[in-house]
Every structure is written in structure tokens, then in C-alpha cells.
Amino acid sequence: MESRHLRYALALAEHQHFGRAAAALGIAQPPLSQQIAALERELGARLFDRTARGVFPTAAGEAFLARARRVLAEMSAAVSDAGRAARGETGRLRLGFIGSALLELLPSVLGTFIRDRPEVRLGLQEMSTRRSTAALLAGELDLAIGRGAPRGAGAEDLVSVTVGRDHLVAVVGAAHPFAGQTKLSLEQLKGQHLIVAPAEEEPAVAAWLAGLLGEGADVPERAGGVTEAWDAHTIIGLASCGVGVGLGPACLRVAARPGVRVCEVSPRVELPELVMSFRAQDRSPVLAAFLDITRERCPGVADRLERRLGAR
Numbered sequence: 001m002e003s004r005h006l007r008y009a010l011a012l013a014e015h016q017h018f019g020r021a022a023a024a025l026g027i028a029q030p031p032l033s034q035q036i037a038a039l040e041r042e043l044g045a046r047l048f049d050r051t052a053r054g055v056f057p058t059a060a061g062e063a064f065l066a067r068a069r070r071v072l073a074e075m076s077a078a079v080s081d082a083g084r085a086a087r088g089e090t091g092r093l094r095l096g097f098i099g100s101a102l103l104e105l106l107p108s109v110l111g112t113f114i115r116d117r118p119e120v121r122l123g124l125q126e127m128s129t130r131r132s133t134a135a136l137l138a139g140e141l142d143l144a145i146g147r148g149a150p151r152g153a154g155a156e157d158l159v160s161v162t163v164g165r166d167h168l169v170a171v172v173g174a175a176h177p178f179a180g181q182t183k184l185s186l187e188q189l190k191g192q193h194l195i196v197a198p199a200e201e202e203p204a205v206a207a208w209l210a211g212l213l214g215e216g217a218d219v220p221e222r223a224g225g226v227t228e229a230w231d232a233h234t235i236i237g238l239a240s241c242g243v244g245v246g247l248g249p250a251c252l253r254v255a256a257r258p259g260v261r262v263c264e265v266s267p268r269v270e271l272p273e274l275v276m277s278f279r280a281q282d283r284s285p286v287l288a289a290f291l292d293i294t295r296e297r298c299p300g301v302a303d304r305l306e307r308r309l310g311a312r
Contacts, residue, residue: 006068016054088289094123096132097145128201148272164274171239171246193244198228
């Protein structure tokens with residue numbers, strides 16, 4: 001029995017005439033009659049009564065046709081589902097990201113992805129660069145967005161591409177002595193209590209901070225102390241409370257609130273790049289669809305991504 005036999009039986013039941021059913025199917029009448037007869041022999045039951053008034057399903061035929069309709073519907077759905085999955089319209093995407101990625105990159109990219117592929121199941125988790133890299137290598141994430149290229153064992157198995165660049169700014173509360181300044185020097189920062197990302201969570205940022213404040217001592221000894229906070233909103237909130245001077249990417253201006261001042265740092269200090277990473281062997285259509293949108297929304301990413309993919 002093949003799917004065409006089901007279609008033949010359903011067409012005959014609909015048109016109640018071999019000639020009309022054959023015409024609707026686009027075949028000659030004799031082959032249709034022969035296929036229906038063969039189907040009945042295979043089933044060991046008469047499916048249709050042939051009468052002078054027309055061809056009508058028997059009780060066995062009605063039972064068979066009910067199932068046949070469901071089978072063909074399921075086959076059609078299977079074809080449709082397979083096509084949608086192959087185009088990345090269904091499936092799952094697990095994304096880990098640092099909080100600052102929500103300020104500029106993800107609203108455009110992720111917003112477009114959700115609008116275009118509403119049936120994709122999204123697993124979204126804010127996490128540090130270190131944690132998202134480990135989760136990506138462990139197969140717990142499909143995509144990670146962090147600050148600086150992934151490091152450590154297994155990083156060579158990842159494709160990493162820069163999706164954003166930013167520079168350092170300082171955030172202070174309205175009552176802070178620096179609140180009236182538009183720029184702060186590095187010398188001014190060295191004596192301040194700083195609010196920064198924790199070294200064990202953001203090693204690239206920690207390495208940059210060590211170079212900024214000078215080698216040879218722990219950060220708390222070089223500065224006026226450190227409070228660790230790797231979320232941009234937490235940095236802003238603590239600065240607004242007067243805890244100290246928050247250091248973060250310039251994109252956090254988007255999240256600035258009344259009662260804080262954002263100051264440029266002079267000379268300009270470039271931060272580690274915002275990097276998107278995924279496993280080199282991942283062939284997921286959903287991931288490919290997300291990358292396509294990233295190419296469209298992020299200037300320069302398309303060329304960089306093609307160079308990295310071509311180098312695999």
C-alpha cells in the first residue's frame with residue numbers, strides 16, 4: 001500500500017464515480033479501477049459498492065477512509081514540518097550573553113529573530129563571558145556573546161567573531177565630586193573606589209583593568225577599593241548610591257537613569273571587543289538563521305564571519 005492508494009480511494013469517495021475521480025487525479029479510468037481493486041484484495045474487504053447510481057463507500061470503506069484522511073494529513077504535516085525545520089523556522093536556540101549585549105546588539109538582532117521565527121524555542125540566560133564559554137563548550141549553549149575572545153582549552157573548536165566595539169566610560173552619582181565633569185583622567189580613577197566586573201567572571205576585562213591601573217599589585221591596593229558587579233544595570237545602580245565610580249562600556253548610556261552622570265575617560269580606552277561565539281561543527285538551521293540576521297543588522301559582521309567560517 002502506498003500513499004497514492006489512499007489518495008485514489010479518497011478521490012473516488014468524493015466523486016462517487018470512477019471517471020470523474022480519474023479526471024480529478026489526472027489519470028486514466030482503467031488504472032484507477034485496477035488500483036482500487038488491488039487495494040481491496042490487499043485489505044481483504046470491499047471498500048466500495050459499485051451501483052448504477054454511483055460508487056459509494058462500504059462500512060469497511062468508511063473506516064478505511066477516515067484513517068486515510070488522517071494519514072495523508074500527517075504526511076503533509078511531516079513534509080511541512082521538515083521544511084520549516086530545515087529553514088530554521090522551528091527548533092531551539094540557547095543563547096548566553098553578558099548584560100551589556102542587551103543595551104545595543106541584542107534589541108535589534110534578537111527582536112528581529114523573534115518576530116521572524118516566533119515558533120523557535122528560545123533559551124536565554126544572562127551570564128559572564130567565562131561561564132558562557134564553558135557552557136558553549138559543554139554543549140549547554142548554542143551561542144554565546146561575551147567580552148573578548150573565548151580562552152582556555154577547547155576555544156579552538158569555536159568560531160568567534162567581533163559583533164561590537166566600545167570604549168570605557170565612568171559612571172558616578174549626582175553627589176559625587178566628579179559629577180560636574182565630562183571627562184575623567186586615568187590618574188583620577190586610580191584613587192577611586194571602583195565598581196567593575198569580577199576578575200574570575202570577566203578575565204578579559206580584568207586583564208585590561210590590571211594594565212590600566214598598573215602592574216604589581218592587586219586592584220584593591222592600586223585603587224581605593226573595588227566592588228564587583230558584572231551587570232551594567234548593577235554598576236549604574238551602585239554608582240547612583242554613591243558606592244564609587246562605575247566602569248563600563250559606553251553603551252550603558254542607554255540604561256543611564258536620573259541621578260547619575262556618565263563621564264568619558266581620557267585618554268580614550270578601548271574595551272575588549274563584544275564577541276559572538278558558536279561551535280564550529282554546529283550545523284543547526286536555527287543557528288544559521290540567527291547568524292543571517294546578525295549579518296544583516298551588524299555592520300561588518302558578514303565579512304568577518306565569512307572569513308572565520310572559510311578558515312575552518
